[in-house]
Amino acid sequence: MTEKSTETKVDEAQTAALGLAKRSDDERSEGLRAIADAIDNRHEEILEANEKDVTAGEKLLEEGEYSQALVDRLKLSPSKLESISEMVRSVAAQDDPLEKTLASRRLDDDLELYKLAVPIGVIGTVFESRPDALVQIAALSLKSGNAVILKGGSEASHSNRVLYDIIREATAELPDGWAQLIEAREDVDAMLEMDDSIDLLMPRGSSEFVSYIQDNTSIPVLGHTEGVCHVYVDEDADLEMATEIAYDAKVQYPAVCNAVETLLVHEDVAEEFLPEIATRYEEAGVEMRGDDTARAIVEMNEATEDDWASEYGDLILSIKVVDSLEAAIAHITEYSSKHTESIVTDDADRASTFMRSLDSASVFHNASTRFSDGYRFGLGAEVGISTGKIHARGPVGLEGLTTYKYHLEGDGQLVGTYAGEDAKPFRHEEFDGEWNPGRLSTESE
Amino acid sequence: MTEKSTETKVDEAQTAALGLAKRSDDERSEGLRAIADAIDNRHEEILEANEKDVTAGEKLLEEGEYSQALVDRLKLSPSKLESISEMVRSVAAQDDPLEKTLASRRLDDDLELYKLAVPIGVIGTVFESRPDALVQIAALSLKSGNAVILKGGSEASHSNRVLYDIIREATAELPDGWAQLIEAREDVDAMLEMDDSIDLLMPRGSSEFVSYIQDNTSIPVLGHTEGVCHVYVDEDADLEMATEIAYDAKVQYPAVCNAVETLLVHEDVAEEFLPEIATRYEEAGVEMRGDDTARAIVEMNEATEDDWASEYGDLILSIKVVDSLEAAIAHITEYSSKHTESIVTDDADRASTFMRSLDSASVFHNASTRFSDGYRFGLGAEVGISTGKIHARGPVGLEGLTTYKYHLEGDGQLVGTYAGEDAKPFRHEEFDGEWNPGRLSTESE
Incomplete structure (x- = not known):
């Protein structure tokens, strides 16, 4: 053929x-x-x-x-x-x-x-x-x-x-x-x-x-490039919870796009938190790469500028100690791929600031970044994850493969009636009703 | 400066x-x-x-x-x-x-x-x-x-x-x-x-x-290129209504994208309908360009292949006589810019077939194409009209300038709990509730 x-x-x-x-x-x-x-x-x-x-x-x-x-x-x-x-x-x-x-x-x-x-x-x-x-x-x-x-x-x-x-x-x-x-x-x-x-x-x-x-196309694209996801451990974090979340987010399945790549830790809790999570990560074979402050607390490799922008897809993770929530937000704004970020804190105001300030598809409070997934979100079949902001964002279900269309049922209405000096006003009322093809003309027969 | x-x-x-x-x-x-x-x-x-x-x-x-x-x-x-x-x-x-x-x-x-x-x-x-x-x-x-x-x-x-x-x-x-x-x-x-x-x-x-x-860009574009809109006068049309709609759709404001450019007329009603609409159009100074069948009924200029794809934006209109609903649909599918199409008919089944078969942003039954507009649709301020199919389609209101973001509130949940042999099942229940920053952590304090 x-x-x-x-x-x-x-x-x-x-x-x-x-x-x-x-x-x-x-x-x-x-x-x-x-x-x-x-x-x-x-x-x-x-x-x-x-x-x-x-x-x-x-x-x-x-x-x-x-x-x-x-x-x-x-x-x-x-x-x-x-x-x-x-x-x-x-x-x-x-x-x-x-x-x-x-x-x-x-x-x-x-x-x-x-x-x-x-x-x-x-x-x-x-x-x-x-x-x-x-x-x-x-x-x-x-x-x-x-x-x-x-x-x-x-x-x-x-x-x-x-x-x-x-x-x-x-x-x-x-x-x-x-x-x-x-x-x-x-x-x-x-x-x-x-x-x-x-x-x-x-x-x-x-x-x-x-x-x-x-x-290389002007056709709309639904897809995701990379997932550089962050977990921020706030000064008011429950550190036991933070350890479990940071562990789950990296170790449970490191090859996927919703795994954490960079852990940000508030300086007030770094001395207590870092040794705890380091022990857990070492058991799991996770390589840590930290900034100077982190390395002064726990021995680990040095993180370079490249690390902050890396999606490892592996048991590797970068760690940075920050002096404020604002510094965490600034770091994420600079390096994130806008996929998923999570804050661990008991402070509702700081959780709110974190979630509202970040322009990522998914922002979490006290939960693992790994929940960012169509099945876990309850979307049914997952079509994919979108890092674009138009049409479909984050985990995408079947809805992402649909668009919409307007059907207007009239009985001979003209725009001239609703324009000019004696314009008839529109009603513009929302109502509960399904489109029933030709309903109006059927009624008038 | x-x-x-x-x-x-x-x-x-x-x-x-x-x-x-x-x-x-x-x-x-x-x-x-x-x-x-x-x-x-x-x-x-x-x-x-x-x-x-x-x-x-x-x-x-x-x-x-x-x-x-x-x-x-x-x-x-x-x-x-x-x-x-x-x-x-x-x-x-x-x-x-x-x-x-x-x-x-x-x-x-x-x-x-x-x-x-x-x-x-x-x-x-x-x-x-x-x-x-x-x-x-x-x-x-x-x-x-x-x-x-x-x-x-x-x-x-x-x-x-x-x-x-x-x-x-x-x-x-x-x-x-x-x-x-x-x-x-x-x-x-x-x-x-x-x-x-x-x-x-x-x-x-x-x-x-x-x-x-x-x-020339890979950035998503919200806009409309052209409006080649159609009105189809079916064999079961109320011809008085069809005349008023065809007149309003062309004459009320010919320069806009939702004005009709091509009138399709079923052959069974062409002999009665065309002279009626022609009289009205002539009064308004509309130039008609027809196919051979239309010109055998009413004297008018000849429509060329270019006419079927033209957005005149002026008091000019092309007219074609068709032998079936299917022929009308086929013509629109070939030449339409997928903006707005209208059928005039008292037959509910044919209205339904017309509306379901066409892949245009707006499909109307017994109404003027000129209703295709953000204000008339009740969308409030009109951002524009989109002839794209992704994100926003047809008349676009302020909603078209928004996207969405997922906020997840947890109290330390890990994906590991919901995976593997003893996976805890998800509940996945829709509920009525507004995101209340840090609500869960506030409750647990």
Whole structure:
């Protein structure tokens, strides 16, 4: 078969998006359950394709091109496939993010405005080498009624191809072309130019990669670059609580973006707090890098300017002693990636000042930064975390893949009636009501 | 005085934005009332500066560089200044778009998540030559707690400078630097590069200008390019109503983006409807450009392919006869700028199909496209109209200048407690509650 161009695929996705927007939650969720069933029924075929990727990956591992971690992420197994189909069923079971009336306003008698949740349209995605990412992204897009362009890592091309075929075949009842697979790196660059037809980009990968996408497109991007998160231990902190929070925030899962990278400690409690947390960190194998004041209290490596801006993603952490809440806020304002910051204090006023002064997506009081996550926040399926401030911020649920549209039901109203000398006034009353297509004209028949 | 660089100005705005975000609605609205008073008290000074711009503009008009319309827009008068200060007072009187709790969720006992409305941060604006635009944009930004970079047309530089000085002096109680004026075209290009410090761009001007901004920045852009709006007269339309709507949508104010540009008419009613509307349009001096079928019914100019994609902004309109609702939808899908479309019909099912099938910001049933407007929609002050689909869509009120932030109040919770074998389950219950800084720690004292 002749491979279609990226433009053709995106055109097909645009057409499919209009059709998909009209499908009910039942139809979309039925499609998701069909995908889950097909994955369950076709283990052999998927694992065979995956084996080719893994073999090629192992060869490149021997040649020193790939890391062991990359090859591990590539590898599928029957139990991995079961967890993938389980994930798809759980997305199907989520509340419908569409067909909601977000607001209803009576502009005048028989002139009713409804703000309705609708899909965004066509979502372009580029993701890491794990083949389960393809299925997850396709599932979230379908649940939210969006067409999707899928670009996975070339390492996973055989696995991605078979999973993509399964998804298309399982959703044959839905508008053809709602999911599109692209495979070449050049296709990504083509996608970045298509601001007339792609409504949102969702890149996943390293900070550098997400930044590259952001800097090279005028399409809105939903993604996160890095997580340089802070915990500030205030002079009025419960130090036992502070120790547990600082430990949990670093050690519970150091590789993720909501782990703490810098611990700020008020000078009045540093002498008591630092030895306590240092003991705990040392047990867990955490490398501490401190400023001079911290190093005078506990022996540790020296923190350089680079450390304050580093997302280690590892058991490493920088420590700075500050002389005031204001100094803590100033440090965070300068170095934070605006992801998540937490203050530990029993003083309500200082907690309030900290939380109101910082321009980060999530600001916490007496809780671990690790709570910054769609599942823990109760958002249902997590679409991603956004360090942008527009449209979606912080942990993003299915809502982040929707936008809105205004529906106005009238019975012949003209703007001329509401303008000029004898302008009729508007009523502009909020009311509880769902958009009921053609309701007014039906009543008047 | 040495002029500061654009970078310095944007840095100052960023710092001011953090301070402004903590100011109450009372403080921000007090600043707005002070601006209005200062404008009222300093007419002489403003009109003197404006006179310089107008004189320079008239010279360029003689030389054929400027249009009369541009010079007219430049010109201020005492009554114009009164309407400007009135506008500022009305922005002050709007409901506070900030300090709202958008959602509250109890993740677990004493672990409460609040989603709060907050300012976006720093907004970059570039606007047309009317000096009142500077005051309006500054007022909307201040009401929503945002710092703003103001770039007006060079034709209005004297007027802009004095209005800007008045705004700064009147808001001396607020964080210094919340409003910044830039004056050179190069400064706009510098601004487009500053995606680390400018959070949103709001360009106003021609379609070409807004498109230029969108294509040359990775900063999110809130604006509208063009309005190619449609009215579809269905086979089951009340033809008297259809005539009034088609007339209002074109004639009531043809220069605006929500005016209709193309009229689509079902073939079954074309012979009755077209002569009726043609008589009305001819009285109003509307030039009609039709396809062959329309021209066989009523004498009019021929519509070319270009006409279907044109925003005339004038008393010109294209007319096409279609054989079905589907053909009307297909035409709109191909040529619409996704602004506003209206169907006139007594058939509820066809109204529903039309409204659900079209991916435009506003879709109307039996109402004039001219209702697509922030004031008429009841959004209060209108920030602009967005033809983008992300963040804000259609007519945008002050809400469009806000984003949100998560505040989490805990009493020492760790993620480790909610993970692994004996994971404690989350409660994830929505509740009615306002974020009360440090509430939990206060209770436990």
